[in-house]
Amino acid sequence: MAKTKYIECEHIYLRPVEKEDAAILQKWRNDPHMRGLLAYRPPCTEEDVVKWIERMSAGDNVFLGIVNKEDDKLIGIVNVGSVDRLNRSAEGGIAIGEPEFRSAGIGFEVSVAMLDFVFDYMNLHRLYVTAHGYNEISLLLTKKLKFVEEGKQRDAILRRGKYHDLIVLSLLEDEWREVKKTL
Numbered sequence: 001m002a003k004t005k006y007i008e009c010e011h012i013y014l015r016p017v018e019k020e021d022a023a024i025l026q027k028w029r030n031d032p033h034m035r036g037l038l039a040y041r042p043p044c045t046e047e048d049v050v051k052w053i054e055r056m057s058a059g060d061n062v063f064l065g066i067v068n069k070e071d072d073k074l075i076g077i078v079n080v081g082s083v084d085r086l087n088r089s090a091e092g093g094i095a096i097g098e099p100e101f102r103s104a105g106i107g108f109e110v111s112v113a114m115l116d117f118v119f120d121y122m123n124l125h126r127l128y129v130t131a132h133g134y135n136e137i138s139l140l141l142t143k144k145l146k147f148v149e150e151g152k153q154r155d156a157i158l159r160r161g162k163y164h165d166l167i168v169l170s171l172l173e174d175e176w177r178e179v180k181k182t183l
Contacts, residue, residue: 003072006064007117009109014064017057017077021065022049024074028097036159037135038095060085062117066094066110068101075101078110080118080127088125090118107141112183115145119173126172132157133165146179147171 007014017025026049028034044052056063060083066076076096083090094110096102118124129147131138147169155163171179 003067007113009113011069011109012075012106013067013069014078014110014113015067017053017063017065019050019053021074022046022053024097025049025053025077028095031097033099034095034097037132037138056081059083060090062122066096066106073098075106076110078114080114080122083122083124088123090122090124090127092118092127092129103137107137108144111141111145112180115171115176115180119176124173126170128168128170131167131169132159133167134159139167142169145171146175148175 003015003018005013005015023046026044026046029038029044029049029052053063056079062078062080064078065074066078067073068075075098076094078092078094080090080092092114094107094114096106115127118127128150129138129142131142133139133152148171150168150170153166153168156166157164
């Protein structure tokens with residue numbers, strides 16, 4: 001059965017994450033590289049992931065799979081959560097689970113689609129993200145998109161015996177409109 005293409009881009013499309021995706025998401029969540037980039041998670045089962053999918057998709061949250069157009073392979077996820085309708089703000093996140101698609105421009109393509117969606121469709125004013133201080137790829141992407149650093153949570157993350165900062169960055173609706181003119 002064909003999956004719903006919620007947002008189409010040049011190389012990928014975004015579709016709702018479904019329970020049938022649990023096995024691949026479990027693989028990614030248990031992958032050592034991905035665990036190093038995400039908030040701490042204990043080893044998880046497929047059942048744990050199904051429950052996580054339900055939580056991530058609840059309410060105003062948007063939880064989409066990133067799919068490679070060439071072969072319809074699920075390669076990552078994007079989410080908009082912690083939606084605050086009163087203040088028109090939310091938190092965004094992207095994870096590219098398949099290694100061959102990391103550092104291939106997919107994160108940029110997904111980010112542009114997510115920002116358009118957040119500001120045009122969801123009618124939000126502010127999107128914020130958090131990045132581990134050692135996640136250079138994520139920090140370079142936010143810099144390219146002109147996110148503004150709001151602050152640091154110092155030594156907030158312990159990885160492999162060393163503490164790292166958690167960086168909070170945001171982009172406002174009018175800033176995105178200006179950035180988009182340059183793309």
